[in-house]
Amino acid sequence: MVEVLRSYLAEKKVELTEEQFKLWTSRFTPKKVRKHEFLLNEGDVSKHAYFTVHGCLRMYTVDNKGKEHIMQFAPENWWLGDMESSTTHAPSVYFIDALEDSDVLVMDTDSWEKSLKEIPALAMLFQRLMQNRQTATQKRIIFSMSASAEERYLDFMKTYPNLAQRIPQHMIASYLGITPESLSRIRKQVVTKR
């Protein structure tokens, strides 16, 4: 299954020697995850990073009013994990579970850090990905403060065109920070507008 990482790296324009590739991929464990199965629970210390080969994961928190807030989706070719908990060994504030039956690749934190030290090209890739994530997260803040719920929904549709067909509406609502009822009304509006 680790062969999918070959095309992934090619797409990201990262070139490893065959030796490096073998070393890296030997540290992954393939895992089948059932829908609704949990990979991380709030309060646990994160010890793994995940790569979605097929299916979809999500990472979310529950606020003090009991509401779920989805921080990130991880469909095919996405990485997911609570980096903070992994590096600081502090209990995570996040849950990670599967939205569909999924195939994922798992690597434990120690192997992960070893790989970054041994293979500089990987360290550079993940620094770039971290930077992109920070940029995306900042844009999300600005967008949540300046755009209406409808604008944010349309933006979500543009960013993840296929995802909206695959996952329940109320998950999108949770990601956008609105209620399922509001999203339902917005979708009606958007359809009748054209």
Next chain:
Amino acid sequence: MVEVLRSYLAEKKVELTEEQFKLWTSRFTPKKVRKHEFLLNEGDVSKHAYFTVHGCLRMYTVDNKGKEHIMQFAPENWWLGDMESSTTHAPSVYFIDALEDSDVLVMDTDSWEKSLKEIPALAMLFQRLMQNRQTATQKRIIFSMSASAEERYLDFMKTYPNLAQRIPQHMIASYLGITPESLSRIRKQVVTKR
């Protein structure tokens, strides 16, 4: 002026050899910045990182409706810069200016990257700081979706207790994503509540 970095590093529990410290600090240029003076304009490629010795900087964007949104404040002992623009050489979407007459230390991007490569302890420090920032940014998203404006104001006051006395109210409003009028009403409420 670079001597302030000595106590800064001590506080962050980073130990450099005297040689490393000299090498690093020799690459900074002290700069006096007047209130309202700009260090970065939207559309420019960021070529510098800043450390506030005295005073306060801010980084903000202007959305398509013409509203300012403050991404970050940088009072004493804070780093500020558009990392994304610096690393990708893409035009920045941010403005950086001074909220008070300030003393800052400036390092250009090339020297910055060189320093991180030459001094691993620094690379580790800034990876840690980046991680903290990502965590803080994520918390801000959750908070902006789950908490009322009043709760967010009270949280801001706890996080930056001294800052609220120093900077104009409407800057805090811009950071919180509410109007100055709303913040004014919230403050009135908070005072009369006790």
Next chain:
DNA sequence: CGGTCTCTTGACGGAGTTCAAAGCTAGTGG
């Protein structure tokens, strides 16, 4: 000392929430 910037206060409106109920869909077990 005049003007601009900042903060406050009021009235009104609108986007989104809450609560409730009724369809609809999909998964499960017989």
Next chain:
DNA sequence: CCACTAGCTTTGAACTCCGTCAAGAGACCG
């Protein structure tokens, strides 16, 4: 393979928080 149930989505009505617009008071700087 069908029936049943639990979860998901839709719709309605009332409400609430916050934004907008407008006006006035105070503070600070040139």
